[in-house]
Amino acid sequence: MTELEVSYCLPERGLDVAFTVPSGSTTALVGPNGSGKSSTFDVICGLLRPRQAQLTAHGQRVEQLPPHRRRIGLLLQQPLLFPTMSVLENAAFGLRAAGVRRAEAHARAQQSLEEVGAAPLSRRRPGILSGGQSQRVALARVLTTDPDLLLLDEPLVALDDESQETISAVLEHVLAARTAVLITHSRQEARRFSDRLVVLDGGQVVQQGSWAEVGQAPASAFARRFTAEASSPGPTEGPEPR
């Protein structure tokens, strides 16, 4: 079953993009610099509303809906927690903003904090948390609203190695039971979390499919390098071949 169907044109940016995300998959959106990853992220979450766009999410057309009504949970590079609220209040924020009563919102936030292993932090303020702890709380805040789709934009890039490892383990667990789109420059990250690839190049989707499908018949030089099973550096981790 398809969870998300994206199709949009932004001629002023040279973008004409169409792809699908199957229900239950984690699909990595990858491509060279300037290929359209960030713009696509903005279109899916509703920050950019192209005139020519068709977005079907969980069986509903959503391109006319404002971001908060799309049932999409965003995890960004920076956790962006509210500094004056406790961890629990941060995790409950989405539900409180939607008018859910405090007791219920806090109970559901506590469950999310447990799911990401951050329950012991619930009374703390964000200012004293490590980067990894903050990112866990940001993830809990997303999960509390029970989104149909998770949209992750380089969620590990701002973390140190140790925090990357701990949040990766949490993410693996969270993504196993959900549908997600992951935007990343990192082959290692895409490998670890995604089962499908959507490869953008020059403002278009040049290929979409499982890692095996893309790896066996890569449709572009980027796709070939990204799926290459070598210990050599990934496409954005080393110099571009000439």
Ligand SMILES: Nc1ncnc2c1ncn2[C@@H]1O[C@H](COP(=O)(O)OP(=O)(O)OP(=O)(O)O)[C@@H](O)[C@H]1O
């Ligand atoms: N605000 C903007 N106004 C006009 N054009 C833009 C804007 N942002 C991006 N673009 C153009 O849209 C195209 C796609 O850019 P986008 O940032 O979506 O690519 P990307 O794959 O995310 O790149 P990167 O890997 O460098 O982050 C590029 O040609 C870029 O120059």
